[in-house]
Amino acid sequence: MSKTNQGKKLSLGQFLIGLVLVIIIVGWTIPTLGIFVTSFRDSRDIYGSGWWTVLPHKDLVKSDEFELPSDTNPNIPVTIEGVTATFEEWRQGQTLEDGRTLRWYGNKRSRKIEVFQEKWIGFGANLTLQNYRDVLSGREVSYQDAQGNTISRQGNNFSDAVLNSLAVSIPATVIPILIAAFAAYAFAWMEFPGRRPLFIMVVALLVVPLQIALIPILRDYTRWGLNGTFVGMWLAHTGFGLPLAIYLLYNYISTLPRDIFESAYLDGATPFTTFVRLVLPLSIPALASFAIFQFLWVWNDYLVALVFLGDKNRVVTSALAAMIGEKGQDWHLLTSGAFLSMILPLAVFFGLQKFFIRGLMAGSVKG
Amino acid sequence: MDQYQKPAVRILTLAALLILTAVVLAGGFVLLQNMQDSKILMTLFAVIWGLFSVALLYYVLNSIAQTMPRKIRSVTVAIVFAGPAILILFWALVLPTLRSLRLSFMDATGSKFVGLDNYAFAFTDPIMLESFRNNLLWMFFGTLSCVVLGIIIAVLADKSKRERLIKSLIFMPMAISFVGAGVIWKFIYAYKGEGVNIADIGLLNAIVTALGGQAQAWLLIPFWNNFFLIAIMVWLQTGYSMVILSSAIKAIPEAINEAARVDGANAFRIFFNITIPTIMPTIITVTTTVLIFSLKIFDIVRVMTGGNYGTNVIANEFYLRQFTYGNSGQASAIAIVLLVVIVPVLAYNLREFRGRKTLK
Numbered sequence: 001m002s003k004t005n006q007g008k009k010l011s012l013g014q015f016l017i018g019l020v021l022v023i024i025i026v027g028w029t030i031p032t033l034g035i036f037v038t039s040f041r042d043s044r045d046i047y048g049s050g051w052w053t054v055l056p057h058k059d060l061v062k063s064d065e066f067e068l069p070s071d072t073n074p075n076i077p078v079t080i081e082g083v084t085a086t087f088e089e090w091r092q093g094q095t096l097e098d099g100r101t102l103r104w105y106g107n108k109r110s111r112k113i114e115v116f117q118e119k120w121i122g123f124g125a126n127l128t129l130q131n132y133r134d135v136l137s138g139r140e141v142s143y144q145d146a147q148g149n150t151i152s153r154q155g156n157n158f159s160d161a162v163l164n165s166l167a168v169s170i171p172a173t174v175i176p177i178l179i180a181a182f183a184a185y186a187f188a189w190m191e192f193p194g195r196r197p198l199f200i201m202v203v204a205l206l207v208v209p210l211q212i213a214l215i216p217i218l219r220d221y222t223r224w225g226l227n228g229t230f231v232g233m234w235l236a237h238t239g240f241g242l243p244l245a246i247y248l249l250y251n252y253i254s255t256l257p258r259d260i261f262e263s264a265y266l267d268g269a270t271p272f273t274t275f276v277r278l279v280l281p282l283s284i285p286a287l288a289s290f291a292i293f294q295f296l297w298v299w300n301d302y303l304v305a306l307v308f309l310g311d312k313n314r315v316v317t318s319a320l321a322a323m324i325g326e327k328g329q330d331w332h333l334l335t336s337g338a339f340l341s342m343i344l345p346l347a348v349f350f351g352l353q354k355f356f357i358r359g360l361m362a363g364s365v366k367g
Numbered sequence: 368m369d370q371y372q373k374p375a376v377r378i379l380t381l382a383a384l385l386i387l388t389a390v391v392l393a394g395g396f397v398l399l400q401n402m403q404d405s406k407i408l409m410t411l412f413a414v415i416w417g418l419f420s421v422a423l424l425y426y427v428l429n430s431i432a433q434t435m436p437r438k439i440r441s442v443t444v445a446i447v448f449a450g451p452a453i454l455i456l457f458w459a460l461v462l463p464t465l466r467s468l469r470l471s472f473m474d475a476t477g478s479k480f481v482g483l484d485n486y487a488f489a490f491t492d493p494i495m496l497e498s499f500r501n502n503l504l505w506m507f508f509g510t511l512s513c514v515v516l517g518i519i520i521a522v523l524a525d526k527s528k529r530e531r532l533i534k535s536l537i538f539m540p541m542a543i544s545f546v547g548a549g550v551i552w553k554f555i556y557a558y559k560g561e562g563v564n565i566a567d568i569g570l571l572n573a574i575v576t577a578l579g580g581q582a583q584a585w586l587l588i589p590f591w592n593n594f595f596l597i598a599i600m601v602w603l604q605t606g607y608s609m610v611i612l613s614s615a616i617k618a619i620p621e622a623i624n625e626a627a628r629v630d631g632a633n634a635f636r637i638f639f640n641i642t643i644p645t646i647m648p649t650i651i652t653v654t655t656t657v658l659i660f661s662l663k664i665f666d667i668v669r670v671m672t673g674g675n676y677g678t679n680v681i682a683n684e685f686y687l688r689q690f691t692y693g694n695s696g697q698a699s700a701i702a703i704v705l706l707v708v709i710v711p712v713l714a715y716n717l718r719e720f721r722g723r724k725t726l727k
Contacts, residue, residue: 013634017523021533024520028537031551031602034570038554049566050573167410171417178421183452192445198453203720205460207713209663211685211702213463215470215695219477220458230413231396239459242452271444272429300544302666307690317546321670324550331554331568338550342543349542353535356542357610 032342039335040127043143046331056120060101064115074108131336143332153330158337161319165299167230168315172237173295177287179238180245181253185279187246188254189261190271199250205243213239214307221308228312236308237301241294252286253279289358296345296356316341377434384427392420424451464706470699477695485700495701498679504593505600505661505680512601513657514650517608521616522638524609534613538606545603545666552599553671558584589677596678599667604660608653615649616642655712662708681705 038051045053053059072078074087080102083094090104093116101116134141137155144150186192187199217236218227226232256279264274280287302317309315314322320337323330349356395416402409425447432443474481489495524533540548557569559582567573572582586592619642627637643650665682668674674683681701689698 014526017526021520021523021527024523025533025536028540028602030570031555032539032543035551035554047568050568050570052570052573163407163410167413170414174418175421178418178425179452179455182425182448186445186448190441190445190448192442192449195449198449200717200720201461202456204713204717205456207659207709207716208460208464209702209705209709211663211682212467212706213460215689215699215702216463216466217459230399231417234417235455236459239455242456243460246452270429270433271441271448272426272433275448296542300547302544302546302669303686306686317544317666320544320546320550324546324553324670331557334550335554338547341547345542345544346539349539350535357538 035335035338038331039131039339040129041131041332042126042128043131043332044145045126046335047145058118058120060116061119062114063100063117065105066113066115068111068113070111072111074111080113131332132340135333135336135340143330153333156319156323156333156337158316158319158340161314161316162340164309164313165315165317167313168233168237168305168309169295169298171230172234172241172298173291175234176238176241176245176294177249177291180242180249180290181280181283181287182275183242183246184249184253185271185275187250188256202243202246206247208243210240210304214303218307226308228309230313232308233305236304237294237298240304241297245290245294248290249283249286252283256282285355288352288355292348292352292355296348299345381427381431381434384430388420388423388427391416391423395420467699467702470695471703473696473699475692475694475696481696485696486704488697489700489704494679494684495681497677498674498681498684501593501678501680502662502664505597505664506658508594509597509600509604509661509664510654510657512597513604513608514612514654516601516605517612517653518643518650520605520609521613522642525613525616534606534610537609540603541606543603545599546670548599548603549667549670552595552602553586556585556595558582586672586678587676592672592676592678596667596671599671600661600664604657608657611653612646612649615646619645655715659709659712663705 034051037054038046041051041054068078068080077084077086078090080090080094081096083096083102085094087104087108090102090113093101093103095101099118101118103114103116104110105112105114130143134143135156136159137157139155140152141155142150142152187195187202217239221227221232226235260278260282261274264278269277300317302321305315305318306321309318311318311322316337320334320341323334323337395412399409399413399416402412428447428450429444432440432447435443470477471485472480472482520533520537524530527533543551554568555570556572557567558572559567559569567576567582571585576582585595623641623645624637627641632640663682664680665686668678668680668683669686672678674680674687681704685698685701685705688694688701
């Protein structure tokens with residue numbers, strides 16, 4: 001008897017845990033789902049109804065409209081189909097006994113009444129790829145708002161921004177890894193003056209906020225003509241990524257067994273060939289973790305791009321931020337742009353989750 | 368092989384390599400500047416050229432180091448390996464810290480000494496005081512929510528069969544940029560204005576009106592709008608604290624929990640008397656990391672409100688001072704303040720590092 005009670009209690013506990021988890025999961029995923037769904041909706045639908053209306057639900061659907069006789073006085077209560085109400089109440093909408101809802105459309109002079117009926121809708125989803133075509137295009141694009149007005153906008157040329165982001169991110173990932181791997185190998189297995197103080201400096205630099213470096217580097221770039229160039233971005237990201245890269249790779253490379261280096265030297269290998277033939281291949285797990293961290297960091301970075309690239313060669317984050325500023329209400333463009341900026345990081349996330357989490361964990365201290 | 372070549376041949380080869388490197392570096396740079404018309408070509412070229420130049424540079428430097436007399440060769444090679452990284456670190460972080468410190472005592476253009484004026488601004492100007500207050504809100508409520516939610520989700524997910532799926536979904540926002548997250552949440556807070564029969568397209572207002580409330584322009588409500596921005600960081604960062612805390616929780620030996628259960632402790636007592644004290648060091652690490660993170664918060668505020676409506680934060684004011692008001696003195700003073708706040712963490716890291724006895 002008591003045993004079954006215990007079993008029931010446990011399963012109730014399990015149920016509550018499950019329920020809380022479901023609520024948390026729903027809360028965590030709905031924001032992303034919202035813009036994902038919206039990015040595929042027709043612009044007219046986006047401004048007229050919430051994205052969740054793509055799900056089947058009951059709603060008022062316009063079925064008819066008619067005009068009141070021109071001698072109707074809207075300043076006194078008006079009787080339509082047996083219901084009497086003031087203009088304000090008609091504008092809010094009045095439900096008839098047969099279930100139809102009548103609404104006064106527009107101002108008093110329009111005398112137009114719209115007829116709505118409650119219906120199940122949301123089965124025939126009206127989805128489109130037009131938003132993506134528009135946001136990727138650099139030419140002028142037009143769309144319709146909720147009232148059906150056509151609005152024209154200069155396209156955002158997001159395809160250019162994606163290419164710019166790739167041109168910034170890939171070298172800004174691989175270059176610091178290469179430089180850091182050389183340095184980490186030197187710190188771990190070579191003797192040179194100042195080795196320990198220099199490594200302490202690397203550890204100290206791990207948490208230094210990069211704001212401290214932006215203005216001096218900007219002054220250098222202005223002098224050297226590197227503002228708005230990819231080279232400038234690579235150099236800056238290399239500098240900001242190096243402390244973490246050296247630290248992580250040192251932790252890994254210093255644990256490689258000493259024997260392999262000794263036998264390589266006995267075979268007449270130089271440090272350079274040992275590094276290229278042995279250390280790099282053996283360090284692939286550490287290199288991959290850092291590569292993923294750095295790539296996502298650079299891809300998602302906004303501050304460094306804003307400061308050193310400005311409006312020239314916009315990357316996805318700055319293009320998206322500019323769109324929020326210029327067209328804060330153009331949700332069909334904003335949502336598709338936001339989703340485009342997320343595709344690559346999400347693909348990396350779902351494809352290489354193990355490395356991704358390891359890299360982010362290790363990199364979370366980054367200034 | 369190199370040893371058997373004549374010195375003259377070797378020097379000539381090296382000189383040729385050096386010239387080649389210089390040509391590749393400079394020529395590639397000039398080419399890159401003139402390729403703006405074809406983005407795809409430029410991207411490909413940028414990637415290949417960038418990598419090739421760096422690899423070539425190391426190769427050439429190493430070849431030169433190999434020609435050194437045997438006595439100093441190994442040190443020279445070490446310098447070739449570590450040197451570029453050290454040089455870049457000095458240029459990108461060490462010297463800028465000193466230069467920012469100097470600029471923080473100078474006027475807007477960095478040409479005249481103004482003493483402590485910029486620091487007086489940093490600690491007394493109303494906009495700075497507001498930013499400090501908001502950063503404290505971010506650091507306290509943002510960090511607290513991230514860590515507490517992280518623990519709760521980690522503990523609950525630990526008891527679920529679908530742990531991996533749950534953790535992936537909570538962690539997923541970590542892959543999204545702050546700007547992207549800004550769009551996501553701006554859409555949730557969207558407000559269509561007053562009027563009759565307006566269909567809300569913002570999720571929050573739709574929920575509020577469905578519950579009988581009044582639709583609001585959430586980001587414009589003074590003081591409370593800070594919390595609507597902090598919610599975004601919590602959404603982004605909880606996954607991080609969850610994953611770290613979860614691995615700490617899993618490291619607690621099951622025997623301890625079992626013993627407590629035999630002694631009659633229920634799930635709550637086990638949580639508060641065993642789990643929490645055991646993972647305390649991890650909680651402290653996670654808290655510190657999220658604290659630093661919320662101290663430097665910039666993108667979210669910049670994208671969502673631009674720091675207006677009483678939501679300004681220190682890092683945004685840094686940006687505004689430099690790039691909107693063109694005052695590098697005040698901006699540098701703010702950057703130094705950020706650094707000083709982080710110094711205790713920096714000192715702690717160094718002490719930990721010394722304790723580890725690496726690099727004797």
